[in-house]
Amino acid sequence: MxxxxxxxxxxxxxxxxxxxxxxxxxxxxxxxxxxxxxxxxxxxxxxxxxxxxxxxxxxxxxxxxxxxxxxxxxxxxxxxxxxxxxxxxxxxxxxxxxxxxxxxxxxxxxxxxxxxxxxxxxxxxxxxxxxxxxxxxxxxxxxxxxxxxxxxxxxxxxxxxxxxxxxxxxxxxxxxxxxxxxxxxxxxxxxxxLENKPIENVLLFKDVIENLKFKKDKKIAYTYVSLDMLKKYNILPKNTPPFVGDLRSLKGVEVAIVFNEHEKNVFHTSMRSKKYFDVSEVALHFGGGGHVRAAGFSKESDNIEKLMEEVTDYIAEKMEK
Missing domain, CATH: 3.90.1640.10 (inorganic pyrophosphatase (n-terminal core))
Structure with missing residues (x-):
């Protein structure tokens, strides 16, 4: 071609x-x-x-x-x-x-x-x-x-x-x-x-960790970044750090997910897997795309907890098969 x-x-x-x-x-x-x-x-x-x-x-x-x-x-x-x-x-x-x-x-x-x-x-x-x-x-x-x-x-x-x-x-x-x-x-x-991280990103990461949840015997790790959290540290949505890699690095985690609020009630979701799970299929299911080990999608929601449960339940079900 x-x-x-x-x-x-x-x-x-x-x-x-x-x-x-x-x-x-x-x-x-x-x-x-x-x-x-x-x-x-x-x-x-x-x-x-x-x-x-x-x-x-x-x-x-x-x-x-x-x-x-x-x-x-x-x-x-x-x-x-x-x-x-x-x-x-x-x-x-x-x-x-x-x-x-x-x-x-x-x-x-x-x-x-x-x-x-x-x-x-x-x-x-x-x-x-x-x-x-x-x-x-x-x-x-x-x-x-x-x-x-x-x-x-x-x-x-x-x-x-x-x-x-x-x-x-x-x-x-x-x-x-x-x-x-x-x-x-x-x-x-x-x-x-890699060697140019603003201190505000580190402070935000503390709040991101406080929102961290696990599912499926801690094989799935997920959290979110809201506009309010970004505003707290004067970070623009376009500068939201890629925390998903930090979650994937955790021992025992296969799939890491971060739901980033880019606009009011619009979440850009980043997914990464470590060894075997195909996150591109999940992304396609929710209207996005990507690679087997790195994919994402965008979705509107006024209830982040409900959105996170919907996505992680879908992944947990896929892990069963």
Whole structure:
């Protein structure tokens, strides 16, 4: 499919590269890396997300330089829209409004992808979409410098949990080795993301732990973050820390869930599993998507306790089978 993607790129004069709402490291890395690569390839290109870039990624200023919001790009002409790291059209927010008269290419690594483009390059064996972008840039003959190598490396590092998740395979290390040889600075990424924690996040975590509950002989750990809790520590919803990894790290826990209130009575739910449970199936059931070990969904509810029980009961039932 990579050859089909390149044909679409070569036919286009102007290109919009867009990612998903609630962006993560792989999403912003893939957008930015592809925008920079296509610029080097000689194309007119702009990147966009119909959402804010998370605060923990603001230490990387190149992201804001290359990625605009929807209002900045909605009237920008484009012959081709390339969607990266998004498994369904609703995941791109208002960008979907631009689909009707455009050619759409999808580049993704989620097994739950709905193949909603005219050309769909979906490789669920890839640990990150950033690696697919790396492969595409290389095939286009894009010359990597330190800046491009570092921003491309960001997606690989974050989507593998800095090389500790089960998706960390030999291909990951081959790609990382090449990116580092091109000047990719893993230390810069690590310091910006892992060694830059605001004290407010630690104080919030204390309250998150107070809300912590368990189910199924402590195989399921779950908690929530409310808007009131965020307001208490003057934290914006977009900067809500990813506490789900902390829950998964607990001994005996197989599935960790954090229900994050992003807007009034709207919860973005993050799920992670450790060894065997497929959280992507749960996400699909509740209208979301993702990977076997990392998935999520959004749901409206004016009763967080009821929502948590509904989701965790569903997971507990699945564990029985």
């Amino acid at each position: 990579i050859d089909e993607v390149i044909k679409e790129i070569n036919r286009a004069d102007t290109i919009l590269v867009a990612g998903h709402i609630m962006p993560d490291g792989d999403d912003v890395s893939s957008i930015c890396s592809l925008v920079m690569g296509l610029e080097k390839y000689g194309k007119k290109v702009i990147g966009a997300i119909d959402d804010e870039i998370p605060g923990y990624l603001e230490e990387l200023p190149i992201l804001k330089e290359k990625i605009r919001d929807f209002d900045c790009v909605k009237n920008t002409p484009a012959d081709l829209i390339i969607i990266v790291d998004a498994s369904s059209p609703d995941r791109v927010g208002r960008i979907q409004e631009l689909f009707e008269y455009k050619r759409i290419v999808v580049i993704d690594h989620h097994a739950t992808n709905l193949n909603f483009g005219h050309v769909n390059w979906v490789d669920a064996t890839s640990a990150s979409t950033a690696q697919l972008v790396f492969k595409l840039n290389q095939k286009l003959g894009v010359k990597y410098d330190e800046e491009l190598a570092t921003i491309n490396l960001l997606g690989v590092a974050t989507d593998t949990g800095f090389f500790k998740y089960s998706n960390t395979n030999a291909q990951v290390f081959e790609d990382v080795s090449k990116l580092v040889s091109f000047g990719g600075n893993i230390s810069y990424i690590t310091n910006a993301i």
